[in-house]
Amino acid sequence: MNPRQITALVTFGIAIFLSICAGISISLEDYGLLALAAGFTLWIVLVVMPGYIPLLVVGLLLPFSLPLPIVWNCPFLLIALGTCILKYWLERGLTHHKNLTSISSINWSCGIFFAWVFLRYCMNPSIPNMMGFGRSVTGFRSWLNYSLCFGVLFFLGRFVANRQGLFKLARWLAVVSIFFSVVLLVAAFSKSFSAALVLTYLGMYVTTFDNGFLRFVVLPGFGLSLLSFAMLPDLLKLKPLARSALVIIGICAIIVGGNRSSLGGAAIISLVILLLRRKFLLATAVTGVILAVSAGGYFGGAILSRLPQTGLLRAFALVSPALAESTGGDANMEWREVRWQRALEEIKKHPFVGEGYGGLENAFEFTDSAQMEETSQEMSLATGGVHNGYLASALALGIPASLFFIFILFGNIYFNANRALTLQKKDPVLGEAHCFVCANLVANSAGIFVASDLNDPMIWFYLAMGIFLIRLQRRERKQAMAGQPAKAAPAFVDRVLVNQIA
Secondary structure (H helix, E strand, O other): OOHHHHHHHHHHHHHHHHHHHHHHHHHOOOHHHHHHHHHHHHHHHHHHOOOOOOHHHHHHHHHOEEEOOOOOOHHHHHHHHHHHHHHHHHHHHHHHOOOOOOOOOOHHHHHHHHHHHHHHHHHOOOOOOOOOOOOEEOOOHHHHHHHHHHHHHHHHHHHHOHHHHHHHHHHHHHHHHHHHHHHHHHHHHHOHHHHHHHHHOOOEEEEEOOOOOOEOOOOOHHHHHHHHOOOOHHHHEEEEEHOOOHHHHHHHHHHHHHHHHHHHHHHHHHHHHHOOOOOOHHHHHHHHHHHHOOOOOHHHHHHOOOOOOHHHHHEEEEEEHHHHHOOHHHHHHHHHHHHHHHHHHOOOOOOOOOOOOOOOOOOOOOOOOOHHHHHHHHHHHHOOOHHHHHHHHHHHOOHHHHHHHHHHHHHHHHHHHHHHHHOOOOOOOHHHHHHHHHHHHHHHHHHHHHHHHHOOOHHHHHHHHHHHHHHHHHHHHHHHOOOOOHHHHHHHHHHHHHHHHH
């Protein structure tokens, strides 16, 4: 049976299935069944549709959760990654492994780390609450996030597989980041309370500035990606006007998001990319601008903090104590420090193997605000939400595991930086891809200090991408030595890719 026959058969089956569900829903005047059938149909279409990268990127970047009846805040990455894995196995089975290429994106150090994560889970296994919300904190969601991280790490090279896949991956990362940046910027300036309620229901953290603008914590992440792509002209073959547009959208997303750590991340990414591209004069100029803005924010913050509405100046609280006080940033830091101190106290009890996740009984039973705050602290410890990834991993997995992750992180930063410098002239596309990975890993190494746990899939996506790039170059070199220059010559491949995309 060829692919066209399979597609026709699946289409015919879906039509019959939807017709039956529509008839039942109309007769019972209950359209819940029809909605479920539409969702199932969409999933079948995603399985049959060729390609993995668009679905994987949307799963990684989608800031919403699925409001399923029995799963509270189900991550869309779970559906996306599971669908991609199913498609991968079906494709390998139908083609009998012929004409399928893949590159491993996991190395020995990452394998050891996740082997310890699995062993630590087996020491104190947990299961989810059966109806998505219960009285106890089981910690299952944190373990599930680690499994998703491992899935991204293990399968990324199998889904991307070659240089054309790398170009497609970068393009989709940029397109999805632009889309969500624009949508969330419009929603932020709309001051719509209804939009805030809907997005909160979908699992996003939404708050407001004192001028009524909505603040989305996830928004600066898209801005950092766009800023990275704008500074790498060969990676996406963008024209100067398009790159300028990416810079404007990215900076707006970072400022409107209001995250101080993201403003620092933007400075780190800018300097790292310029240094790796050997743009030393421009890096000096950008350093001067950063120092000038920091000095202006520090000395001018005292005046700006007296305004009746500080609005979008919250991000600049990174360099201004006065703005930090007026925007509530200092209280937020105190909130973090309390949890860091509690995490340090618990780490001392089990420094080598950690405490795992969960184990908090009757977490949602409290009588006053003081008890609620105390319970909130304990919930943060039980779920890894102490807003310091290094402390959270030491608490859950032990100090050796946390130190080993730091070894993995900085080892990958070094290797990607070295490759970026080496390939700058030999292979600009791969060189800039290494720049992209290295800059984001450096920014994440600083952001983890004030962010959540290490089970963020984007951290492991960058690590997997760096490993994939190194092994992609090795395979192309072997193909060139074996007499296959068409697959290995970067300039030829780049011209083919540009023609195909155009």
